[in-house]
Amino acid sequence: MIRQMQRIPIGCPIGFSGRYIVLPGNTMFMIAQIFRVTLASLIAANPHIENPNLIFPGDVLCVPALMRIPCCVILTPRGTVPFGTGGVAFVNFGPRGGQVINVMATLPPPSFFGNYDSYIATAFLRDIGGFGNQLFPTLEDPPTWSTRIEFPTAISLTADVQVVVEPFSAITGITGPIILQNNLRACDV
Structure with missing residues (x-):
């Protein structure tokens, strides 16, 4: 042969x-x-x-590629936030195909910003809209909050995607001010 x-x-x-x-x-x-x-x-x-x-x-x-993957972007604090508040968005290929953005952040309790009980991370894609997910805390004090946003295989992330983290109320469904934000320009090829 x-x-x-x-x-x-x-x-x-x-x-x-x-x-x-x-x-x-x-x-x-x-x-x-x-x-x-x-x-x-x-x-x-x-x-x-x-x-x-x-x-x-x-x-x-x-x-x-349209972007360098894997790639990590620092999420910049917005407004008045406690010392040590910060996060990252890690862009990678997803476990089931497609691309994902993993968000990890050190944040104060959501109630620091008002009547909120959780955080959400949202990725805004031009001409499509936002894909988001709730962040969950680890057991440390202060906790690390994290989530994974998965995108359908038909979507290709680009450098102009905006990633934001906001406090959220599960009772009212209302989101608060943007706490962390950045685009994915650092991942541009």
Whole structure:
């Protein structure tokens, strides 16, 4: 049996997010879907694959991206907040496909900002709207609040996404002032 030689790129173009080793059963189309890039951009980033319809297990592909992933962004405090208030947004690929933003923050009790009992983190995407989730505290004092915002595989995060953390009242459904905020520009390729 003749075995196909592994094809490895000499170098990857500017704006690639990483390398991917082809697994049995993979197709270029499938890999483009996994990383939410266009098939054309995946093919263009891999000129060492002469026929994109023929890829083999072990081939190494350059994966282009709209953003560098994984990436971490510091969430900047807004307004008057206690000393030590701060957080980060960690952008990565999700465990079920798609992209995720993990938010972790050191925050005072939500009641510090008024009649609130929790926090929510929301990522605002231009022309789409916001995706959010409640943050949950750890047992330390003060706690670390955290959550994961998962995005459908059809969505690709971009540098203009705004991530905010706000206090929230589960009783009234009202959100308070923005406590932490930043965009994902630091993740730009």
